[in-house]
Amino acid sequence: MSNATTNAETVHRVSFLDKNSIAIPILKVLQADGTAYEGAVLPVIDEALAKKVHDTCVFTRVLDERMLGAQRQGRISFYMTCTGEEASIIGSTAALDDGDVILAQYREHAALRYRGFTTEQFMNQMFSNEKDLGKGRQMPIHYGSQALNYQTISSPLATQIPQATGVAYSLKMQKKRNIAICYFGEGAASEGDFHAGLNMAAVLSSPVIFFCRNNGYAISTPTEEQFAGNGIASRGPGYGMHTIRVDGNDMLAVLAATQQARAYALDNNAPVLIEAMTYRLGAHSSSDDPSGYRSKDEEAKWQQHDPVKRFKLWMINKGWLNEKQDADLYVKYREEVLAELKVAEKIPLPHLDDLIQDVYDKPTPILEKQLAELKTHIKKYPEAYPKSAGRI
Amino acid sequence: MAEMNMLQAINEALSSEMEADQKMMVFGEDVGHFGGVFRATSGLQEKFGRDRCFNTPLTEQGIAGFANGLASNGMTAVAEIQFADYIFPAIDQIVNESAKFRYRSGNEFDVGGLTFRTPYGGGIAGGHYHSQSPEAYFTQTPGLKVVIPRNPEQAKGLLIASIRDKNPVIFFEPKRLYRASVGEVRDGDFVIELGKAEVIRQGTDITLLGWGAQMEILENAADMAAKKGISCEVIDLRTLSPWDVDTVAASVKKTGRLLINHEAPLTGGFAGEIAATIQEECFLYLESPITRVCGLDTPYPLIHEKEYMPDALKTFEAIKASVKF
């Protein structure tokens, strides 16, 4: 018999737990004007860390704005922004050690930037050119880097959640002082993999942070049609897991919560669930038009909670930044992104030979045969296969 | 008759069936007010209410299990899986449950009123997670029917037949044709019988067999062959499970040759099954080996999509080789 039943109080008439009985406070540190709430406990942060966080925010804003534009001009085929969710993503990554393994969903490129992914690397992936670390195999925004401990994004939702449990368990077995962090949306938290992953992490004592970006929508589906009950955080205690809910537009609240979650996960070999309450300010992706399912008023209301602006004001208050430095950074990154974009779009696409690589550790005989036949065919009809015909 | 694209035809089929059958419900990720990411279910929630057309939470496993439950208790369930690539979280519910409800209960229970609709296939620069053709995973499962239309008219008639069929059906929709394929569609409700292939072009030298979006490619290849004096008979299989052996065998006995084309990888693809059966049925009539023009044995690539595709040119080359054999 488990602890829960041996220690339980007994009653002798029917008494249900109320479905609203789980009340979850929300951690807020920064106010809209960039000053801290009275009595708020700040995270561990110095000027250098704050500047890195701010720098990542500005880069991400610029990247998102420019690449969405590039998608509209037909230069890349697809794009997804994280506009409005920068504090959730950057605030949490900034709490980690570089050896901690990140398993992201797809909207967390700011975390990868924080780790050091270069503008050139972003562009190479989006243009699917031969310098892309992922060899041009996946749609734009599916980044990954072994060197930066950032596992490559997979489109099927929530598959990374039980994987993160396994990664964390392996870190524990390898006696590394590191954890895994797993990002996902509140929509993905409906998948079976979410429940399997959390349950296994708690039962097997995996040092992993499950970080849910609750941004209000899964494509067109609002949270009311995604879950009943008190958000994603309420599930944490149900799985036997330390849990916290934070204001996802508050950089310092996210940073503070993640710093402590990391320490707890490491010291106790245990998972932690963080739910960041935020809002997807942009469309779901470049293929989506949110005007079909939500109002301009709602979006305008959330513009008031801009996480990047709130953190900037805090830095200005601290004397660590001024408006001119902030504006100059935008200019610098706009130039850099545009320059790298122009380089990346001219780099050749992966060679045809690459088609059969990495399916297995080495191509099987049948793959070799299929490639040889394909080449013979393309040589016969070079005009029909312009991407590869010139370079066989 | 009205001219429309495949999405409109699917929408019409759903709408007219919901009108006729009060027990029918349509659900899946984003299918409610938004009308689905491709807009196949547009307007249904407005017409039939939120109880009958609704968004589900984001869980294919849940959608399929829920659909099994509805159908096992007498409802008509039409579930959308947003992309066929994302049907795999539901595979246990579909393969072990939908397919075996009737068999395992000795016909005490069945989920005959269940249809899964799902967009499949490539040609849209979607890379390997938005382009797969997973039909063969399901054709190997007894108890499921697998149906794939090639144009708007077929989509409407086959979808209505699938919804009315007394067995669970997986209805794969060729997403690259959703808007690209436009044609006349009969008014009102009509059905195209499941399990029947259609000879869409008569010919004498070789039979070309395919389904879904590949039919367009086979017709183009047949046109190219015609210019070389080769007469192709073109057949749309339409239902893959159970498939129409008789129509295909009759054609091959006439032409003496068979070419099968599908977008899914060659190895383990449904073409292999067809080739083996036709070889048994028509051995003495065959004048050349049965040919397969299929996707490569790689995940569906992003950059080399054109090279990967079993396109008209590759089909044309295979036709010539077969005739010359």
Ligand SMILES: Cc1ncc(C[n+]2csc(CCOP(=O)(O)OP(=O)(O)O)c2C)c(N)n1
């Ligand atoms: C298994 C699976 N089902 C469906 C999809 C299609 N899809 C892509 S993103 C998305 C919504 C995800 O919402 P959420 O997890 O809340 O993250 P957000 O986009 O809001 O950041 C859906 C349904 C998918 N990629 N994988």
